[in-house]
Amino acid sequence: MxxxxxxxxxxxxxxxxxxxxxxxxxxxxxxxxxxxxxxxxxxxxxxxxxxxxxxxxxxxxxxxxxxxxxxxxxxxxxxxxxxxxxxxxxxxxxxxxxxxxxxxxxxxxxxxxxxxxxxxxxxxxxxxxxxxGFANYGLGRVAFAFLMEDRERAGNIGLVSQSGQIALSGLDTMHYGFSYVISSGNSCNVSVEEYLEFLVDDDGTKVVCAYMESVKKPAALARLLDKAARKKKPVVLLKTGRSTKSQELAASHTGALSGSDKVLRAMFKRYGVIEADDIEEMYSLALTFSTATSLPKGDRIVYMNVSGGEAGVTADLVDDFKLPLAEYNPETKAKLQSLVPSYGSVNNPFDMTAGIGYNTPAMVEAMEAISADENVDAICIDYTITPQIWDQTIAYMVKAVSIVREKETMKPVFWLPFVSHSRHVESIESLAAAGVPMLPTGLYGCRVLRKVLDFANFEYQPFTPSMVAPVGQTAKALSEVDSLCFLEKHGVVIPPQATAANTEEAMAQAKILGYPLSAKVDSPDILHKSDVGGVKLNIRNDAELCAAFDAIMESCTKAKPDAMIHGVLLKPMLELGAEMIIGVNNDKDFGPMIVVGMGGVFVELLHDVQMRPAPVNHQEAMEMLEQLVSYPLLTGYRGSQPKNVQALADLLVSISQMASQCADQIKELDINPVFVTQDGVSIADALLIVYEDGQ
Amino acid sequence: MxxxxxxxxxxxxxxxxxxxxxxxxxxxxxxxxxxxxxxxxxxxxxxxxxxxxxxxxxxxxxxxxxxxxxxxxxxxxxxxxxxxxxxxxxxxxxxxxxxxxxxxxxxxxxxxxxxxxxxxxxxxxxxxxxxxGFANYGLGRVAFAFLMEDRERAGNIGLVSQSGQIALSGLDTMHYGFSYVISSGNSCNVSVEEYLEFLVDDDGTKVVCAYMESVKKPAALARLLDKAARKKKPVVLLKTGRSTKSQELAASHTGALSGSDKVLRAMFKRYGVIEADDIEEMYSLALTFSTATSLPKGDRIVYMNVSGGEAGVTADLVDDFKLPLAEYNPETKAKLQSLVPSYGSVNNPFDMTAGIGYNTPAMVEAMEAISADENVDAICIDYTITPQIWDQTIAYMVKAVSIVREKETMKPVFWLPFVSHSRHVESIESLAAAGVPMLPTGLYGCRVLRKVLDFANFEYQPFTPSMVAPVGQTAKALSEVDSLCFLEKHGVVIPPQATAANTEEAMAQAKILGYPLSAKVDSPDILHKSDVGGVKLNIRNDAELCAAFDAIMESCTKAKPDAMIHGVLLKPMLELGAEMIIGVNNDKDFGPMIVVGMGGVFVELLHDVQMRPAPVNHQEAMEMLEQLVSYPLLTGYRGSQPKNVQALADLLVSISQMASQCADQIKELDINPVFVTQDGVSIADALLIVYEDGQ
CATH class of the missing domain: 3.40.50.720 (NAD(P)-binding Rossmann-like Domain)
Structure with a gap:
C-alpha cells in the first residue's frame, strides 16, 4: 500500500x-x-x-x-x-x-x-x-484526536504505536521531537510493518521507535529491519510478550496471536534492534539517538562527577550494567592531576572536585585531555540538573560541555542525572544543541547507555531468514540412523555408523568400525530406545556383539510387537566430553532457528540457551557459545583441558546451513548430546522431525 | 554522644x-x-x-x-x-x-x-x-550551606548522608518531606550509626533513609537495625561497595576501609533493611514509606490501567520483578464485568477502559469491589500524570482514589506512572493526602514496589550477632578428625569414625564400623590428603584394609617426611547424594556468618550461595536453601527422589549454633561436601580453622 x-x-x-x-x-x-x-x-x-x-x-x-x-x-x-x-x-x-x-x-x-x-x-x-491518528511534524499535518499542550514537537524521532495511550506519553513529555507520530490502531489495511518501513526510508527520521504487541507480517519485518541495519538507522522497539500474561492481553487487545516471543527476540538481536523493556526506556533510547550527533566507537567511558558519593554510586551502577571504565594513559592522568586540588585524586569515575566542576575553563581542559586519550571512547557527565539553578555548578558544567562540543574532534558526551524531575530548560536545550543526550536517572540511564553502546558497536552482517513454506502439513520423526544420514547428506559431519539386520552383518560391520561399539535398535517406530532394552554399550568383541544383538531384538520385539525393526545401529564408542545440546526449530514466522546449550542443569534448570536465526557464520556461532553461562566449562575451567570450541562452532555453522537449505523439509531437530572433547566434537544421538513429504 | x-x-x-x-x-x-x-x-x-x-x-x-x-x-x-x-x-x-x-x-x-x-x-x-550541615524541619532549624529553593520541606523522612551532594538531591526534589536531613561529612565524633539510631528513636521520623560509604561501628549498626526492626520502622539504605571500584573510591573519599560487602548485605537482609541500588531508588523508597498510610498484608496486587498497551507493558514488568498478579474471586469478576463495556474483559492487569477510567463513581465501585476481595492485598493504578491536565482521565481517577481512600477498610493503593517528568501538583497532593504513594516509572516503580512488599511482609525475629573478640591473634588448621570431633563436641551430628595407629587397631575398628570403609591419613600437617596418596576408598575386607593402611603410611611418609602422622581415619562409606558445601566465616565486623551452596558449578561458576549471620533457626535455614538457584535439584528434579532438605536445614541450624557459641574460637569452617540423600545428611569432610588458643 x-x-x-x-x-x-x-x-x-x-x-x-x-x-x-x-x-x-x-x-x-x-x-x-x-x-x-x-x-x-x-x-x-x-x-x-x-x-x-x-x-x-x-x-x-x-x-x-x-x-x-x-x-x-x-x-x-x-x-x-x-x-x-x-x-x-x-x-x-x-x-x-x-x-x-x-x-x-x-x-x-x-x-x-x-x-x-x-x-x-x-x-x-x-x-x-x-x-x-497521526502527525507529520515536518510537513505540519496534525491529525490527532488527543488533547495536548501547545508546544513545538518537530524533530527526528519516527514513532509508531499500537497503543494510542503510549503514543500520547511521548507527545506529552518535554524535549522529544518527532518526524512522525502514528497511532496505528487496528492497522486494517496498513500494517505496523509498513509504517516502520516508511520511517526507515524517511530521511527526516533519524531513529525509528515503535510500541508493538504483535507481528503480522514477519517477512516485511525482517526486510525492513535488514534495510535499517544496512543504513545503521537505530530501531528502538518495545514489544510486549515477555510474560505469558502480556501475550494473553495482546491476543485479546488486538486479536493477533503472537508467535514465539523468544524467536522474535532472537531476530531482533540478529538485526541489532534496540529493545526497550518499558515505555520510559523506549522514549529515553529514542531521545538519546535523536540527540547524539555521533556515537562512541567503543564502550570505554570516563564518568565525571562532582561528588565523592555520586562517583561511588556511579561505580556500582556501571559495574551492574557491565559498562567498562576507561583507563587513562599516563599523560591524561598527569594532565588531570594538574587540574584538581592537591587532595583530589584522578580516578574513573572521576570526582572532579570544585577545582574543575566550578571552573568552566578547567573543565574544558579536562574534557579535551580525556577526549584525546586513545583509551577513551566517550565521556559521561553525571550530575543532576534541577528545575531552577540554585547550584551554579550546573551552569559551569553545561557551559564547559557546550564549549568542548564545538570541536569536530571531540568524542561523544552523555549526561546522566541522579534524581528524576523536570530539569532546567535552558541547560537541557544547551546540551541538546551540543548533541549531548540527557539520559534518564541512575539505573535507567546506565541501561540505556549500555544499549546505545551495543548498537553503536554492532557490526551488521546482512541477513535474510530462510522463510520457506513446508512441503507438507503433517510431520513425522525419523529414526536415529535416518536422522543422522539426513544430516550427513547435507554436509554435517557425523561419526561412523552402520546398520546390521543380523549377527553376521553385525560382525562384518564391527570389523570395519572397530571395537568397542555401541548397539541400538534401528526402528522408525521406537524413539525411546533405552526404555525397551534397545541399547547396549561398550561391546568389546564378537561374542558380546552377538549376545547384544539377540538381546536387543528379543527385548524390543517383546516390548513393541508392532514396531517395524530393521536391525541394530552400530557405532564405535565415542570419547565422552562436555555434553552439549543443539536444536533446530523451524519457526512458523521466521523460519529455522538454531539453538545451543549445555546439557543437564544448564539447559533444563537454568534455561541457559542461545538462539539465532539460521544460518549463522563461524563468528556468530562463537558469539552464541560465548554468551552461554556455561561457556567457562568449555574453555579450561579450574584446570580441566580446554574443549575444542572452534569445532563446536563449525558444527553449529554446518547444522544451521543445513537447516536453512532444508527449511521446507525440517520441522525440528534435536541433537542430544553432542560430545565436545579436547580434539573435536561428535554427535551421539539425533532426532529429526520432517514434514511428511520432505525427506 | x-x-x-x-x-x-x-x-x-x-x-x-x-x-x-x-x-x-x-x-x-x-x-x-x-x-x-x-x-x-x-x-x-x-x-x-x-x-x-x-x-x-x-x-x-x-x-x-x-x-x-x-x-x-x-x-x-x-x-x-x-x-x-x-x-x-x-x-x-x-x-x-x-x-x-x-x-x-x-x-x-x-x-x-x-x-x-x-x-x-x-x-x-x-x-x-x-x-x-543539617536541618531539623520539625523544630525549624536549618543549618545548611546549600543554596536552595524556597519550599516547604517538613515531613517524616529522616535522612543521613555521607555525601552532601546526595542529601541535596533530595532537598532539591519536589514532594519529599523530611524530619531531619543530616549531611554527616567526616563524622568525626558522631558516627553515622549514632545519627541513624537517633532517627530510629525519633517519633517524628516514619522512615529512616541513609547514604553510606562505610560502616564504622558494626555493633552500633546491628543494635539500631534490631531496634528499627522491632518497631517495624523502615530503614532504607543506599550503601555503595557492590563493585570493587566503589570500594576503592570510598576508601579514598572517607578514608574508611570497608568490611566485606557481602557480609554487610547479609546483615541487612537479616534485619529487613530495604536496600536501594541508586539515589533515585533510595528517595523513591523513602517517599513511598513516607506517604503510605498502611502497607499491604501480602503481595497479590491488582493493576488497573486505562490502555490495553499499558496493561501489556505492566504485565511484562510485574513478571520481571516477580510481583504476583492477584486472582479475583468470581463475585469480584462479575462485579467488574458489569462495570466495563461489552467489549471490555476483566483481567489483571485490568484495562478499565473508558467505562471505568472516565467515570469516577464506576471507578469507586470497581476499587471497592477489588479491595473487598480476600485474594487481593493492594491496588496499583498505572497511569502517567502529566504536568498539566489535558487528559481528564487523570482527574477522574485521582478523584476516585481520593474517595475510596476515605474508607477505613480500603486496602493500600499505589500509583505507578509510565513516563518520567514533573507531575500535576494538585493531583500529586490529592494522592499524597489520601496516603497513596507515587512510585517512580515502570522498571523503577516495580523494583520499589517489590522492595516495599518484601518489607511489609518481613517477619522479624529479634537477633543480636555473636560479635566476640577471638581468643588468639593467629589461627591454625585442624586435621579432619579433629575438625569433626570439634563439631561433634558442639552438637553437630557427624558420621561414625575412628582412628587407628596400626593395622591391628584398624581391623578392630573395622569390626565396629562395618565394611565397606574409607581410610584417610590422619595428620594435622597434611591438609590435601589425596595429593599425597593419603586416601583409599571402598575397602571391603581386612586384607584390603591392611594393604590400604600400609600403602597410605608409606606414600604419606615418603611425600611428607616431616609430617606428624597419627595413623589413619576410618569411616563407613557414605551413601552418595547431592553434594552441598557449608561454610562458616567469622567476620571481623559482624561475627560468624554461615554459608551454604551446592558443590560443583553452582558454587564455583554461578556463585549460587546464601549467607546469613549465625545462628539461624530452622525456618531461616529453609529460606536459605529455598533461595538457592540449585534448590530444585534437592526437591525431586525431573523425577529424581526428593532429598531430605529438612535434615539439611537442621544441620545448618546446628552448625550455625556452634559457630555462634564458639565465635571466640572459630575463624573458618569449610564442610565440603555434605551428602544429602533421601534419608538424611552426612558430612564427608570438614576443615576447621581455629584461633591458636581456641581449641
Whole structure:
C-alpha cells in the first residue's frame, strides 16, 4: 500500500468537523492549532455554514480540489460511504477514529473485513480504525484526536504505536521531537510493518521507535529491519510478550496471536534492534539517538562527577550494567592531576572536585585531555540538573560541555542525572544543541547507555531468514540412523555408523568400525530406545556383539510387537566430553532457528540457551557459545583441558546451513548430546522431525 | 554522644555570619529564610554592627544566654578556639563546615584527631567537619550551606548522608518531606550509626533513609537495625561497595576501609533493611514509606490501567520483578464485568477502559469491589500524570482514589506512572493526602514496589550477632578428625569414625564400623590428603584394609617426611547424594556468618550461595536453601527422589549454633561436601580453622 497521500498529504479534509468537544471538535481544533498549510485544509459538516471562522463544506464532493487525505471523525456506520465519496476526490489515505471493528468481537471483525475490502478496492490507505491518528511534524499535518499542550514537537524521532495511550506519553513529555507520530490502531489495511518501513526510508527520521504487541507480517519485518541495519538507522522497539500474561492481553487487545516471543527476540538481536523493556526506556533510547550527533566507537567511558558519593554510586551502577571504565594513559592522568586540588585524586569515575566542576575553563581542559586519550571512547557527565539553578555548578558544567562540543574532534558526551524531575530548560536545550543526550536517572540511564553502546558497536552482517513454506502439513520423526544420514547428506559431519539386520552383518560391520561399539535398535517406530532394552554399550568383541544383538531384538520385539525393526545401529564408542545440546526449530514466522546449550542443569534448570536465526557464520556461532553461562566449562575451567570450541562452532555453522537449505523439509531437530572433547566434537544421538513429504 | 543539643537546639549561634555570598552568607541567609524561633538565633561576626537588620555579636561570649548549638562557618584554624568559647556558653553541638581534615591526607588526619579530642573533652557533638550541615524541619532549624529553593520541606523522612551532594538531591526534589536531613561529612565524633539510631528513636521520623560509604561501628549498626526492626520502622539504605571500584573510591573519599560487602548485605537482609541500588531508588523508597498510610498484608496486587498497551507493558514488568498478579474471586469478576463495556474483559492487569477510567463513581465501585476481595492485598493504578491536565482521565481517577481512600477498610493503593517528568501538583497532593504513594516509572516503580512488599511482609525475629573478640591473634588448621570431633563436641551430628595407629587397631575398628570403609591419613600437617596418596576408598575386607593402611603410611611418609602422622581415619562409606558445601566465616565486623551452596558449578561458576549471620533457626535455614538457584535439584528434579532438605536445614541450624557459641574460637569452617540423600545428611569432610588458643 502506498502511504504517500496518507502520511504526506497536500490537501486534507476533516469530516465531522465541529466546534463542540469530542472527536470532531478536538481533532479540528488540534489541526488548526498545530498544522501548517491551512489553505488546503477543508472542514466538512453536512450543516455547512462556518466553523472556526472558516467555510464548512457540506460534503467532500463540494470541495473545489482533489483531497489527498480525509480525517473521518464520524461513527462506524458512515465510514464506507465516506470512503466512496473520498475516492471520487482522488483520495489516497484516510484516518478512521471510529471504533466498533475487530476489537469488539465477531460482528466487528466482519465489519473490519468489509472496510479492508472497500479501502483496497478504492486504493485508500487506512490508518485505524480505532486509532488516535497521526502527525507529520515536518510537513505540519496534525491529525490527532488527543488533547495536548501547545508546544513545538518537530524533530527526528519516527514513532509508531499500537497503543494510542503510549503514543500520547511521548507527545506529552518535554524535549522529544518527532518526524512522525502514528497511532496505528487496528492497522486494517496498513500494517505496523509498513509504517516502520516508511520511517526507515524517511530521511527526516533519524531513529525509528515503535510500541508493538504483535507481528503480522514477519517477512516485511525482517526486510525492513535488514534495510535499517544496512543504513545503521537505530530501531528502538518495545514489544510486549515477555510474560505469558502480556501475550494473553495482546491476543485479546488486538486479536493477533503472537508467535514465539523468544524467536522474535532472537531476530531482533540478529538485526541489532534496540529493545526497550518499558515505555520510559523506549522514549529515553529514542531521545538519546535523536540527540547524539555521533556515537562512541567503543564502550570505554570516563564518568565525571562532582561528588565523592555520586562517583561511588556511579561505580556500582556501571559495574551492574557491565559498562567498562576507561583507563587513562599516563599523560591524561598527569594532565588531570594538574587540574584538581592537591587532595583530589584522578580516578574513573572521576570526582572532579570544585577545582574543575566550578571552573568552566578547567573543565574544558579536562574534557579535551580525556577526549584525546586513545583509551577513551566517550565521556559521561553525571550530575543532576534541577528545575531552577540554585547550584551554579550546573551552569559551569553545561557551559564547559557546550564549549568542548564545538570541536569536530571531540568524542561523544552523555549526561546522566541522579534524581528524576523536570530539569532546567535552558541547560537541557544547551546540551541538546551540543548533541549531548540527557539520559534518564541512575539505573535507567546506565541501561540505556549500555544499549546505545551495543548498537553503536554492532557490526551488521546482512541477513535474510530462510522463510520457506513446508512441503507438507503433517510431520513425522525419523529414526536415529535416518536422522543422522539426513544430516550427513547435507554436509554435517557425523561419526561412523552402520546398520546390521543380523549377527553376521553385525560382525562384518564391527570389523570395519572397530571395537568397542555401541548397539541400538534401528526402528522408525521406537524413539525411546533405552526404555525397551534397545541399547547396549561398550561391546568389546564378537561374542558380546552377538549376545547384544539377540538381546536387543528379543527385548524390543517383546516390548513393541508392532514396531517395524530393521536391525541394530552400530557405532564405535565415542570419547565422552562436555555434553552439549543443539536444536533446530523451524519457526512458523521466521523460519529455522538454531539453538545451543549445555546439557543437564544448564539447559533444563537454568534455561541457559542461545538462539539465532539460521544460518549463522563461524563468528556468530562463537558469539552464541560465548554468551552461554556455561561457556567457562568449555574453555579450561579450574584446570580441566580446554574443549575444542572452534569445532563446536563449525558444527553449529554446518547444522544451521543445513537447516536453512532444508527449511521446507525440517520441522525440528534435536541433537542430544553432542560430545565436545579436547580434539573435536561428535554427535551421539539425533532426532529429526520432517514434514511428511520432505525427506 | 548525646545529640540533643546538636540536633534539637533551643538557641543557636552562627559564627562567621555575613551578608556576602559564601559559607557564612549562604548559611545565614538560609537560616533566616527557612528556620523558626529566630529570637534565639545569634549572628556572630568580630566586626559587630548589624547583619540582615539584626544585631551582630562580636563573639560568642557576648551572647546574653546559653547557646545550645553553634554553626561554625569559619576556616579550620579557628575551630578549636571557637569550640572552647562555645563550651563556655554550655554548648553541646557544633556544625563544622570547614574542610582540611581527614579528607586531605596525613596532616589533616592529625588535625581531625585533635578536633575529636577537644570536642570530646568539651562534651560537644560535632557534625562534620567537611559537611553540608543539617536541618531539623520539625523544630525549624536549618543549618545548611546549600543554596536552595524556597519550599516547604517538613515531613517524616529522616535522612543521613555521607555525601552532601546526595542529601541535596533530595532537598532539591519536589514532594519529599523530611524530619531531619543530616549531611554527616567526616563524622568525626558522631558516627553515622549514632545519627541513624537517633532517627530510629525519633517519633517524628516514619522512615529512616541513609547514604553510606562505610560502616564504622558494626555493633552500633546491628543494635539500631534490631531496634528499627522491632518497631517495624523502615530503614532504607543506599550503601555503595557492590563493585570493587566503589570500594576503592570510598576508601579514598572517607578514608574508611570497608568490611566485606557481602557480609554487610547479609546483615541487612537479616534485619529487613530495604536496600536501594541508586539515589533515585533510595528517595523513591523513602517517599513511598513516607506517604503510605498502611502497607499491604501480602503481595497479590491488582493493576488497573486505562490502555490495553499499558496493561501489556505492566504485565511484562510485574513478571520481571516477580510481583504476583492477584486472582479475583468470581463475585469480584462479575462485579467488574458489569462495570466495563461489552467489549471490555476483566483481567489483571485490568484495562478499565473508558467505562471505568472516565467515570469516577464506576471507578469507586470497581476499587471497592477489588479491595473487598480476600485474594487481593493492594491496588496499583498505572497511569502517567502529566504536568498539566489535558487528559481528564487523570482527574477522574485521582478523584476516585481520593474517595475510596476515605474508607477505613480500603486496602493500600499505589500509583505507578509510565513516563518520567514533573507531575500535576494538585493531583500529586490529592494522592499524597489520601496516603497513596507515587512510585517512580515502570522498571523503577516495580523494583520499589517489590522492595516495599518484601518489607511489609518481613517477619522479624529479634537477633543480636555473636560479635566476640577471638581468643588468639593467629589461627591454625585442624586435621579432619579433629575438625569433626570439634563439631561433634558442639552438637553437630557427624558420621561414625575412628582412628587407628596400626593395622591391628584398624581391623578392630573395622569390626565396629562395618565394611565397606574409607581410610584417610590422619595428620594435622597434611591438609590435601589425596595429593599425597593419603586416601583409599571402598575397602571391603581386612586384607584390603591392611594393604590400604600400609600403602597410605608409606606414600604419606615418603611425600611428607616431616609430617606428624597419627595413623589413619576410618569411616563407613557414605551413601552418595547431592553434594552441598557449608561454610562458616567469622567476620571481623559482624561475627560468624554461615554459608551454604551446592558443590560443583553452582558454587564455583554461578556463585549460587546464601549467607546469613549465625545462628539461624530452622525456618531461616529453609529460606536459605529455598533461595538457592540449585534448590530444585534437592526437591525431586525431573523425577529424581526428593532429598531430605529438612535434615539439611537442621544441620545448618546446628552448625550455625556452634559457630555462634564458639565465635571466640572459630575463624573458618569449610564442610565440603555434605551428602544429602533421601534419608538424611552426612558430612564427608570438614576443615576447621581455629584461633591458636581456641581449641
Amino acid at each position: 502506498n502511504l504517500e497521500k496518507l502520511l504526506n498529504p497536500r490537501s486534507v479534509a476533516i469530516v465531522g468537523a465541529t466546534e463542540k468537544p469530542g472527536f470532531g471538535g478536538d481533532t479540528t481544533r488540534n489541526y488548526l492549532q498545530f498544522s501548517k498549510d491551512l489553505d488546503h485544509l477543508y472542514l466538512v459538516n453536512p450543516r455547512g455554514g462556518e466553523l472556526f471562522g472558516r467555510k464548512a463544506y457540506t460534503s467532500l464532493a463540494e470541495i473545489p480540489e482533489d483531497v489527498d487525505m480525509v480525517i473521518l471523525c464520524t461513527p462506524e456506520k458512515t465510514i464506507l460511504g465516506l470512503l466512496e465519496e473520498a475516492a471520487a476526490k482522488n483520495c489516497g489515505g484516510a484516518v478512521v477514529f471510529a471504533s466498533g471493528y475487530g476489537e469488539v468481537g465477531a460482528e466487528g471483525k466482519i465489519k473490519e473485513q468489509l472496510l479492508i475490502e472497500t479501502a483496497n478496492k478504492l486504493g485508500i490507505a487506512i490508518m485505524g480504525p480505532n486509532c488516535g | 548525646n545529640l540533643e543539643k546538636l540536633l534539637n537546639p533551643r538557641s543557636v549561634a552562627i559564627v562567621g555570619a555575613t551578608e556576602k555570598p559564601g559559607f557564612g552568607g549562604d548559611t545565614t541567609r538560609n537560616y533566616l529564610q527557612f528556620s523558626k524561633d529566630l529570637d534565639h538565633l545569634y549572628l556572630v561576626n568580630p566586626r559587630g554592627g548589624e547583619l540582615f537588620g539584626r544585631k551582630a555579636y562580636t563573639s560568642l561570649a557576648e551572647i546574653p544566654e546559653d547557646v545550645d548549638m553553634v554553626i561554625l562557618c569559619t576556616p579550620e584554624k579557628t575551630i578549636l578556639g571557637l569550640l572552647e568559647e562555645a563550651a563556655a556558653k554550655n554548648c553541646g553541638g557544633a556544625v563544622v563546615f570547614a574542610s582540611g581534615y581527614g579528607e586531605v591526607g596525613a596532616e589533616g588526619k592529625i588535625k581531625e584527631q585533635l578536633l575529636i579530642e577537644t570536642a570530646n573533652k568539651l562534651g560537644i557533638a560535632i557534625m562534620g567537619p567537611n559537611c553540608g
